[in-house]
Amino acid sequence: MANFIGVVGSDRPESFNQQALALLEGSLHQSDHTVDRLLLADPTLPIYTQITEADVGQPTQVTQFRESIKKADGLLFACPEYNGLMPPALLNGLTWATRSPTAQADLSPFALKPCFIASSSPGSLGGIRAASQLANYLIGLGALVYPQFFLIANAYQVFDPSKPEALQAFQQKAESLSLEFARFCQAGN
16 A cells, blocks of 8 residues: 655644644545655744755755655645745745755655645635645646645634534545545556
C-alpha cells in the first residue's frame, strides 16, 4: 500500500484544516495506506531569505521534510485560507523545501510528486482561492496536482459536534477522493 505525507498549513491542533486532513487520513488508513503528518507551517522556522540561508544554513526540519517528500508516494495538503491566500507560514515552509543543503534551488523533491489539496473555511467558498493558489505553486515546482480538491465550506456548521449529519456527507466525499488519489499515485509509480 501507499505511504503519504499529510502537510498541514495550520499549527492549531483544532483547526478546520487539521480536521479535514483527519477525514482523509481515516479513509486511507482503512484501506491500509499510511499517512504521516508534517507541520510545514512551523512557527519556529525562520523566514526564508538568502541572507538567512547563508547565515544559518538549512534548518533541520527542512532537511527532514525534503527527505520525507522524496520517500512518500504522495502528499496531502490541508491548506487554510487567509484573506484569500494560502498562509504565509506554509509558503515559507515550501520555499525552504525548494532549497538544497548547499543553498541552491532544488525542486527535485517535488518533481512528478502526486499532490492532493484539501481546504476548509468558515466562508462559503471553502478555501478554493487558497487551494487554487497552492495548486499553481506546486505545479510550478513540477508536482502532479490531483485535479479535484476536497473543499469544506461553512466549516463551523460542518464540524459542529451537535450536528453529525452535516459531517457525514463530507466523510463520504473524503473517502471517495482519498481512495481515488491513492489509485492516482499507484498508477504513476
